[in-house]
Amino acid sequence: MLMPTGSVHGTPYWMAPEVINETGYGRKSDIWSVGCTVFEMATGKPPLAHMDKMAALFYIGAQRGSMPSLPDVFAPNAVDFVTVCLTR
Template identity: 75%
Template sequence: MSAYLLRSVRGTPYWMAPEVISDSGYGRKSDIWSVGCTVFEMATGKPPLASMHRVAAMFYIGAHRGLMPALPARFSSAAAEFVHAYQHERPSALQLLDHPFVKGGQ
């Protein structure tokens, strides 16, 4: 199923993956991006780029292709690495379930 890429823009700007914003086709990796944004929001109380207007956040995400804020230093290295992974590596859901942040509860 990973060969199927959808091409309609759907989602809420703060949680939209760069490929969704650029309308270049998206799939499961886009959902991984959104999971990472949700973890960021759960940790900080706000989604990444919450200080920006929604449209500005969309332009930023589209232009910077994954350059998003890191978790503040007060969070564990496992949590910070988990959030970093969604932005850069986009591991599968199975790989994320095996991540130390999920397995260790840190």
């Protein structure tokens, strides 16, 4: 099935703010998704997994709160990498 151009697609926990707000998609969105994927690979859960999917969608889209970081048990470079990827 073909999706209409400009429609929002994706899984809420991995969606970048600009995708949620329909303001564009590009490299920044991909970097955001990589950060979410690395976060999940490290912790076993995506960022904001403690929230309902729709709550996470609104939280990310509102661009008000900060995203969770990796726990300090991970290498500082890994923590920095995820933090940079998940910076709005």
